[in-house]
Amino acid sequence: MRGVLEPLQAHWGELSWWPAESPFEVMIGAVLTQNTAWRNVERALEALRARISFDEAALLAVPPEELAELLRPAGYYRLKAERLRALCAASQAAGGWRTLSALDTDTLRHWLLAIKGVGPETADDILLYGFERPVFVADAYARRLLGRLGLIGGREGYEDLRALVERALGREVATLKRAHALIVEHGKAHCRARPRCTGCVLRARCTFAAEAPGAGL
């Protein structure tokens, strides 16, 4: 696995991912970016920032219809307005994001997953980038890349894939952030809809993968 990340880092350098000023802002962004390009998320975040301060009470004070309109640029705006309200209500009931930050990682993850609209990937985005916890975001880019490299079979569930990569990379937050960012940037640039990473820095490894699938992490 580290052998995959080294050429990616050599090519992409240090990536500074998920610009946000607080864990709460990461929580908002993680919901807004569900199946949505980050460019569109930024527009909604700007509209939101111009209207309110980023905290649970301020967001919940915005009428639901107005909140949905503010989120329109991010797509699925009615759905995401409901999801943000559910997340903020849960956070507020728990004492706010500062209180949540004192919870251990497993407890915090279970708490997040119990909120309607927060699935495993969104929860792990929040844990890794918001609360600096050692989890890997096992998104579609990771699944696609590792599948093409023959490092996974491709039928693993989300939790299985996450556990596999965490075992391979260790528990260092900076490493897990870097791995996720590199895999996504690489995927967006080279591997989006192609059957193999032709023309990219990992091409040779993909060829190897075709010959020796299931080489393991």
Place this chain on the structure above:
DNA sequence: TACCAGGAGAAAA
């Protein structure tokens, strides 16, 4: 015009 993006949940099979 068609496809996809830093998914999740409900409904159908």
Place this chain on the structure above:
DNA sequence: TTTTCTCATGGT
């Protein structure tokens, strides 16, 4: 249990 459908704007 697994697959399919719905939610939606904006860029390529």
